[in-house]
Amino acid sequence: MSSELNIKNYFEYAKSLTLKAGEIFKCGFEGDKIVETKEYDWDLVTDYDKKIEDLLIKNLKEKFPDHEFIGEETMVGTKETPVLTDKPTWIIDPIDGTVNYTNGNPNTCISVALAIRKELVIGIIYNPIVSELYTAIKGQGAFLNDKPIKTTCNTExxxxxxxxxxxxxxxxxxxxxxxxxxxxxxxxxxxxxxxxxxxxxxxxxxxxxxxxxxxxxxxxxxxxxxxxxxxxxxxxxxxxxxxxxxxxxxxxxxxxxxxxxxxxxxxxxxxxxxxxxxxxxxxxxxxxxx
Ligand code: 2AM
Ligand code: CA
Ligand code: CA
Ligand code: CA
CATH class of the missing domain: 3.40.190.80 (D-Maltodextrin-Binding Protein; domain 2)
Structure with missing residues (x-):
């Protein structure tokens, strides 16, 4: 069983790693990058998608060797259908909004989640361009840059x-x-x-x-x-x-x-x-x- 303490440790490590990955994200956003198309000419990937995913998975794997990983660039490469097991599994999108990223549009971010026994327990979304860090641990509320956030209560x-x-x-x-x-x-x-x-x-x-x-x-x-x-x-x-x-x-x-x-x-x-x-x-x- 993963105790609350373990989850807090996973969260703190993943958060600091995501902030580090954010520095690389910013370099690619502001500087030169290699842009390739995937299956269609509107579906893009850059060398930074791969760099950021590699950094996240390599470090998380070193720290938590028995954990599993589902990352967009790794999965797309293998053409396998990702499966969630009961093991702690990190689900990673190194750059969400790659098309925005290549255009210098700031609506783009890193997305990192952890599921344990198929249940989401950690969520981290980091947009380094506008310095927004959204975080959540299951049962403990959601935060933007450490301040609590709420959905609207508009019901119409x-x-x-x-x-x-x-x-x-x-x-x-x-x-x-x-x-x-x-x-x-x-x-x-x-x-x-x-x-x-x-x-x-x-x-x-x-x-x-x-x-x-x-x-x-x-x-x-x-x-x-x-x-x-x-x-x-x-x-x-x-x-x-x-x-x-x-x-x-x-x-x-x-x-x-x-x-x-x-x-x-x-x-x-x-x-x-x-x-x-x-x-x-x-x-x-x-x-x-x-
Ligand atoms: P991505 O940038 O990680 O590929 C764009 O409308 C949103 O849809 C982004 O979150 C993008 O993620 C996602 N998306 C999903 N499938 C896509 C596809 N085939 N091509 C481009 N964006 C896709
Ligand atoms: Ca993509
Ligand atoms: Ca995505
Ligand atoms: Ca992506």
Missing amino acids: LKKSIMEVELVSLRSRARDRDIRLGRLEAYFNITRGVRYLGSAAMGLAYVAKGAVDCLQMDFLQSWDVAAGVLIVREAGGTVIATKEDEYNVMKPRTIAAANETLAMEIKQLIVDTDLKTMRKRLTKTSMRRKV
């Missing part, structure tokens, strides 16, 4: 600012009309729609109340693990809008907000998706008739 979508994610519009052509239908609904219903371009920063913004809620699709565990715990510890919830139970290893379609607002988003998604499918069916049958 029509009075909410909503963070969304638009990458899936490009990467998943077959879901395009579903996503566009939802976006139209968000535009019509909410007070405003925002897109930062960093999933982890989006969750951090929900946690500190800079946006009321967030809805995103097709993310990976490393995009969200730290942010999920930080939102929960800030009094909010993260739900799977398609499944009954939220699973950090399958964060396909999620909503984050206070409980009431998250449930309102879930219902809106069900209703809007149904409308889109009906429209799709009508279009298909009209085409057949012509």
